Amino acid sequence: MLKFIARRLLTLIPVLLGLSILVFAFVHALPGSPADSLLGERGTDEDQAKIEESLGLDRPLPIQYFFYMRNLLSGDLGTSVSTRRPVTEELGRYFPATVELGVAAMIFAIVLGVPLGFVAAKRYLGLLDNTSLFISLIGISFPVFFLGLLLKYVFAVKLGWLPTIGRVDVTRTFDHPTNFYVIDALVAGNPADLLDVLKHLLLPAIVLGTIPLAIVARITRAATLDVLSEDYVRTARAKGLDPRVVDRRHVLKNALLPVVTVIGLQTGLLLTGAVLTETIFAWPGVGSWYLNAIRFRDYAVLQGATLFFAFVVLMVNLAVDVSYGFLNPRIRYR
Amino acid sequence: MLLGKRSAWRRSALVTVFLLLAAACGDSSVGDGGDDGGGGSNKASSTLTFGTSADPVVLDGALVSDGESLRAIDQIMEGLVTLRPGTTEVIPGLAKSWEISDDGLEYTFQLEEGVKFHDGTDFNAEAVCFNFDRWYNFKASFQNPDASYYWQTVFGGFSDGKTASLFKSCEATDESTVKLTLTNPSASLLPALSLTSFTIASPAALEKYKADGGKVGSDGLFRPTGTYGTEHPTGTGPYKFVEWIEGDKLTFERNDDYWDEFAGNVGKLIFRPIEDPAARLQALQTQELQGFDLVDPQDYQTIDGDEALQLLNRPAFNVGYIGINQAVEPLDDVAVRQAIAHAINREEIVKAFYAGQGVVAKEFMPPEVFGYAEDVKEYPYDPDKAKQLLTDAGYELPVKVDFAYPTGVERPYMPNPEANFQAMVKDLEECCFEVEKKAAPWDPDYLGAADNGQYGLYLLGWTGDFGDPDNFIGTFFQTPQKAWGFDNKAIFDILNQAEQETDQQRRVQLYQEANRMIMEFLPGIPYVHTKPGLAFTANVSGYEPSPVSLEPFSLVTVEGGQ
Numbered sequence: 030m031l032k033f034i035a036r037r038l039l040t041l042i043p044v045l046l047g048l049s050i051l052v053f054a055f056v057h058a059l060p061g062s063p064a065d066s067l068l069g070e071r072g073t074d075e076d077q078a079k080i081e082e083s084l085g086l087d088r089p090l091p092i093q094y095f096f097y098m099r100n101l102l103s104g105d106l107g108t109s110v111s112t113r114r115p116v117t118e119e120l121g122r123y124f125p126a127t128v129e130l131g132v133a134a135m136i137f138a139i140v141l142g143v144p145l146g147f148v149a150a151k152r153y154l155g156l157l158d159n160t161s162l163f164i165s166l167i168g169i170s171f172p173v174f175f176l177g178l179l180l181k182y183v184f185a186v187k188l189g190w191l192p193t194i195g196r197v198d199v200t201r202t203f204d205h206p207t208n209f210y211v212i213d214a215l216v217a218g219n220p221a222d223l224l225d226v227l228k229h230l231l232l233p234a235i236v237l238g239t240i241p242l243a244i245v246a247r248i249t250r251a252a253t254l255d256v257l258s259e260d261y262v263r264t265a266r267a268k269g270l271d272p273r274v275v276d277r278r279h280v281l282k283n284a285l286l287p288v289v290t291v292i293g294l295q296t297g298l299l300l301t302g303a304v305l306t307e308t309i310f311a312w313p314g315v316g317s318w319y320l321n322a323i324r325f326r327d328y329a330v331l332q333g334a335t336l337f338f339a340f341v342v343l344m345v346n347l348a349v350d351v352s353y354g355f356l357n358p359r360i361r362y363r
Numbered sequence: 364m365l366l367g368k369r370s371a372w373r374r375s376a377l378v379t380v381f382l383l384l385a386a387a388c389g390d391s392s393v394g395d396g397g398d399d400g401g402g403g404s405n406k407a408s409s410t411l412t413f414g415t416s417a418d419p420v421v422l423d424g425a426l427v428s429d430g431e432s433l434r435a436i437d438q439i440m441e442g443l444v445t446l447r448p449g450t451t452e453v454i455p456g457l458a459k460s461w462e463i464s465d466d467g468l469e470y471t472f473q474l475e476e477g478v479k480f481h482d483g484t485d486f487n488a489e490a491v492c493f494n495f496d497r498w499y500n501f502k503a504s505f506q507n508p509d510a511s512y513y514w515q516t517v518f519g520g521f522s523d524g525k526t527a528s529l530f531k532s533c534e535a536t537d538e539s540t541v542k543l544t545l546t547n548p549s550a551s552l553l554p555a556l557s558l559t560s561f562t563i564a565s566p567a568a569l570e571k572y573k574a575d576g577g578k579v580g581s582d583g584l585f586r587p588t589g590t591y592g593t594e595h596p597t598g599t600g601p602y603k604f605v606e607w608i609e610g611d612k613l614t615f616e617r618n619d620d621y622w623d624e625f626a627g628n629v630g631k632l633i634f635r636p637i638e639d640p641a642a643r644l645q646a647l648q649t650q651e652l653q654g655f656d657l658v659d660p661q662d663y664q665t666i667d668g669d670e671a672l673q674l675l676n677r678p679a680f681n682v683g684y685i686g687i688n689q690a691v692e693p694l695d696d697v698a699v700r701q702a703i704a705h706a707i708n709r710e711e712i713v714k715a716f717y718a719g720q721g722v723v724a725k726e727f728m729p730p731e732v733f734g735y736a737e738d739v740k741e742y743p744y745d746p747d748k749a750k751q752l753l754t755d756a757g758y759e760l761p762v763k764v765d766f767a768y769p770t771g772v773e774r775p776y777m778p779n780p781e782a783n784f785q786a787m788v789k790d791l792e793e794c795c796f797e798v799e800k801k802a803a804p805w806d807p808d809y810l811g812a813a814d815n816g817q818y819g820l821y822l823l824g825w826t827g828d829f830g831d832p833d834n835f836i837g838t839f840f841q842t843p844q845k846a847w848g849f850d851n852k853a854i855f856d857i858l859n860q861a862e863q864e865t866d867q868q869r870r871v872q873l874y875q876e877a878n879r880m881i882m883e884f885l886p887g888i889p890y891v892h893t894k895p896g897l898a899f900t901a902n903v904s905g906y907e908p909s910p911v912s913l914e915p916f917s918l919v920t921v922e923g924g925q
Binding site: 122123125126178181182187192193194196197199200205223308309310311313317350 | 374410412608609611612614633635636637638639641642645648651652688824
């Protein structure tokens, strides 16, 4: 097992190296340069040359790449052109917010999606099945932007139950040592802080989790249907096993294998694709930070953040692969 | 083993639920709009949360030119002069009076006495000169035009002498007298000194928190090592900096020792960056915000129709125009330019796309700025006249032109560029032109191409920085530019002369004359001035929208805040 993980980690090195070349090439192939963005409406050619020189953009690309990799290996992802702060520092600031939101959305999707899909499969073609299909269809096809504004309108503007923006009420002042506010609020030990953080987390997590919820429900339903027709399920039932035990030990556990794969893929997507939700809820995560970097041709942020996201997605995939072994002992790691 | 795990789970779940219930019962005040006082001041204890469109870049006035940084710095810093709230009229600030020598080269400022910086150090003539000397001696990356933009716009170069500088010296002749010496007369100096970039910071704080500390990294980029601009901005203003959590909030508290009048009651001021205008509006409706800037014109009606909210407008201080590049034929022919102006129904466009907040422009600066001329040549909508002009000049109809607009951008003078563009193209094609349409993303592609003269006709605009015509028509037409592609010595000369003229009455006349000449020559077609909107909850009063967005919150009162 450990050998397997070590081998997988080793194969990450060429993958990340290749990725770094691709990202570097793509980012530098974008039209325009950071100098244009910095100068905006008022720049002259002379100013532009000055800035490009100061950023080292006048050097040949392979040399720029060499310097970039040298810094990268020493843990330096570079400095943002627009904020002049190290990219690692900015990642530390924005990434926890996105992870917190992504995890909450995934919990929402799994906690609702798996039972919904399972129950639907058990009542195949019944009312519940059709209802859950309908719900998941809506979940997939409802535009995130519209759903966000709608939920905010109902639960915040009209009913006044939940807040519409940010991660915590501005008047609350507890420390943020980890930048994961749920953890920080727990550490601070004031239940009111925790409640406020959870209230802020609820709507964005629902909005972000709707599409994964629909997907998880559909995959669970399909996988459960497959497993329900397997011989071992019939055998288990025939030998008089408690139906609940059959469902839990034989059906659900086997049906979860494809679901876990999807959850892994979706988690990767959530961490990098929360831009819209973050914008609607003024959630200070990586989404708007990354988008701004594209707009400003902020090479250091684009490269650093893209590589970091790729790394995270690869790690999530590794975790999914490892989890197969727990779910299905027939899978052996070599 | 398994059982043990489960019961541990259940226990922690129970504890969490209990904690939350306890919180729900014991914390009825949470989320009630943030007006819970707590500023720690006797006189002003309301809290006001204001929605901004983004975080500031850094809280060091000398190094920024973006609106959000300037708005935040304006609350904590003050300059020698300032503007009467809601106008562009220069009034005393930290300098209570001033004299200008006859040759226009020496400005002697008498400073307010007994003023202290937020860190307790004295504000005096030496502090003023410390700041001017700091700006003048900027080196290396600080000379990047994106960093010290306003210094370079107003004063030109630095002490290294690479480029000529308007600044010669700053001398503290006594504790409260400053003599500023220039290398050339400049009539726009006083209004320019009202800019946030020339506000006076505490020399002690600048040094202690290493405002100028930093090193050039291996990538050639300057990295600040100090914390002045992120954690310790220190001025003399009505508010003191408390903390800045990026992407979340920027907090100020009332300066109880403020030297000047503090008319409002906002003791704690919080700026929250919210990028999406719709999210800003919803947060205002739920009272999570008490105000926000940059209201989407499509939301004007919602805000006007809601009794709990109010809409304020800044005076028009911008211009939207169709740029014309005369290096591209046949645009070098004034008859063609006039025909374009007559062919476009500007009134209809302003009516359709500006939600009642736009006025049709007839010259390149708004009426609020001195030097505006009422009697410039006008080009009313008249397609027949446009055709006539073209045929008289010997053109065969339709005349071919190319026309570009930017995508992915909103500007106060151009809330929907594509809509403007489509309407203009329709007018042009219905009249007598064949339009080759072009589009590009705003920044950097579109601006770069327009500035480099790659388009014939293009949509653009400008928002003023300070109340001087030099900041409008001086910026556009004082020197030859690729974007306009013309060389008109008469216009360049009169604008140069006007910039240096120190007699105000004469300056007004010169700029009026320049405006007449410009609209006769028609280097572009100005079509709109707009009044950008701000929204507040109905219990907020005293906010004075300023044409240049210099808006102190110390004038604001929140009713219902204790």
